[in-house]
Amino acid sequence: MNEQLEAILYPPIEPYETGELIVGEGNRVYWEQSGNPHGKPVVFLHGGPGAGTAPWHRRFFDPERYRIVLLDQRGCGRSTPHASEPHADLRHNTTWHLVADIELLRKNLGIARWQVFGGSWGSALALAYAQAHPRAVTELVLRGVFTLRRHELEWFYEGGAASVAPDLWEDFIAPIPILERSQMIEAYHRRLSDPDPAVHLPAGIAWSRWEASTLTLVPDAELIAAMTEPRAAAAFARIENHYFLHGGWFDEGQLIAGVDRIRHLPAAIVQGRYDVCTPPMTAWDLHRAWPEASFEMVPDAGHSASEPGIARALVAVTDRFAAPVLVDAAAADARYEQSAAS
Numbered sequence: 001m002n003e004q005l006e007a008i009l010y011p012p013i014e015p016y017e018t019g020e021l022i023v024g025e026g027n028r029v030y031w032e033q034s035g036n037p038h039g040k041p042v043v044f045l046h047g048g049p050g051a052g053t054a055p056w057h058r059r060f061f062d063p064e065r066y067r068i069v070l071l072d073q074r075g076c077g078r079s080t081p082h083a084s085e086p087h088a089d090l091r092h093n094t095t096w097h098l099v100a101d102i103e104l105l106r107k108n109l110g111i112a113r114w115q116v117f118g119g120s121w122g123s124a125l126a127l128a129y130a131q132a133h134p135r136a137v138t139e140l141v142l143r144g145v146f147t148l149r150r151h152e153l154e155w156f157y158e159g160g161a162a163s164v165a166p167d168l169w170e171d172f173i174a175p176i177p178i179l180e181r182s183q184m185i186e187a188y189h190r191r192l193s194d195p196d197p198a199v200h201l202p203a204g205i206a207w208s209r210w211e212a213s214t215l216t217l218v219p220d221a222e223l224i225a226a227m228t229e230p231r232a233a234a235a236f237a238r239i240e241n242h243y244f245l246h247g248g249w250f251d252e253g254q255l256i257a258g259v260d261r262i263r264h265l266p267a268a269i270v271q272g273r274y275d276v277c278t279p280p281m282t283a284w285d286l287h288r289a290w291p292e293a294s295f296e297m298v299p300d301a302g303h304s305a306s307e308p309g310i311a312r313a314l315v316a317v318t319d320r321f322a323a324p325v326l327v328d329a330a331a332a333d334a335r336y337e338q339s340a341a342s
Contacts, residue, residue: 001056004308008315009059021108023074023101025092030078031071031105035063040138040322041111043069043102045129047120047144050239052077052232060117060305060314065322069114071105073098073125076235083235084204086195090242095249099129106136115321117314119143119305120278121240124248127255130262139321140267140293143314144275144303145283147255148248152282157185157244161276165214172210175203189245192238200238201230207237214276217302259290267293268317272301272310 015032023029035058042061046053053070061068074093075083083090102125106114115138118126123142130137146152155161162169173181180187191203205228212227213219227233251257267290271283280297287295294317298309305311 001306002308005306005311008308008311009056010061010063010315011059012055013058013063015058020080021071021101021105023097023104025097026081027074027092028080029071029074029101029105031069033067033069033109034058035061035066035068037067039063039065039067041067041069041109041114042117042318043071043106043114045102045116045118045122045125046070046073046077047118047122048076048236048240049073049098049121049125049243050076050083050236051121051227052079052235056306060311061318062322066318067111069105069109069111071102073239074101075239082231083238084231086197086200088235088238090239093239093242094246095125095128095243098125099132102129103133103136112136113138115139115141115318117141117318120146120303121243124148124250124255127258127262128248128250130265131255131258134262134265137262137265140262140265141270141314141317141321142267142283142286142293143270143305143310144278145269145271145286146278147253147282147286148244148250149253149282150247152278153185153244153247155279156277158183161214164276168210168213172206175206185241185244188237189241192234192241201234204234204237205230207241208233211240211277215302215304216307217272217274217300220304220306223304223306256286256289259286263290263292266321268321269293269295270298270310270313270317271296272298272303272307274301275303277303 013034015034018032020028052072072079116126123145176187192200194200208227212224271280296313301307301309
């Protein structure tokens with residue numbers, strides 16, 4: 001982590017509690033709590049899907065004012081079974097399984113309402129969760145907005161982004177025979193779902209390298225190395241590809257169309273101007289549908305929350321939302337009832 005980012009984030013902290021949540025179908029989801037046990041609850045939803053959490057993710061929040069909850073979504077990070085296993089079964093790993101896991105964790109931790117913070121895929125999951133459980137949410141913080149619409153997936157995985165990263169795109173398509181390159185997500189799925197490590201590991205590394213190499217405005221060698229470590233890359237690529245093949249189990253445009261269910265919630269959108277992975281078009285579409293949410297276009301950043309401009313904007317938002325009770329519960333429920341009835 002560079003010195004500039006270190007200066008922006010809160011100091012490193014350790015969890016005061018960790019655990020595994022039994023969520024069904026043989027899955028156990030890792031969770032942890034850090035910061036102030038009596039502070040404002042916030043849940044951090046990581047990207048990917050399949051990326052897992054890291055210790056530095058705790059540092060977007062003032063540890064004196066926040067009760068910080070991190071979880072590794074099904075199949076990745078410290079959750080089990082891990083999607084890198086040769087015969088990994090992802091049938092019970094879907095958006096709606098994750099939404100149910102998050103809600104179960106909230107109830108098990110005895111939290112009435114919490115702030116939901118999500119970036120990249122985490123922004124899609126945050127929107128899905130909030131629209132399913134609006135009364136459990138105090139605020140939304142969304143970064144690098146991604147909603148899995150078909151044209152968003154086609155941009156990054158079917159050739160659109162090749163226009164700005166043609167050299168990296170050549171590396172991405174290299175494992176796929178020419179006749180299969182018209183449907184890259186499907187072609188990669190065939191290889192990633194193969195139980196033979198000689199097949200799925202190279203595919204997982206190539207898939208993960210493409211994303212890792214385009215996450216930041218200037219390529220980050222340390223990030224690329226971490227994301228292409230074979231075990232992490234296999235889980236990341238398998239889970240991500242599985243979700244993208246199914247369009248996140250969303251109707252086309254569902255998350256933006258569903259804004260009325262959460263319009264009453266305070267929200268902030270942070271987007272990098274030069275984001276190749278999730279271009280600003282999606283954040284802008286969400287902003288136009290939800291003008292009540294604050295919107296910041298970071299002028300010198302790509303996609304990653306580790307970029308100083310994005311990190312600075314996110315910390316400013318969480319500081320702004322750090323008041324113990326930002327939303328009056330009765331008033332929020334009344335606004336929700338009004339929006340649901342209209």
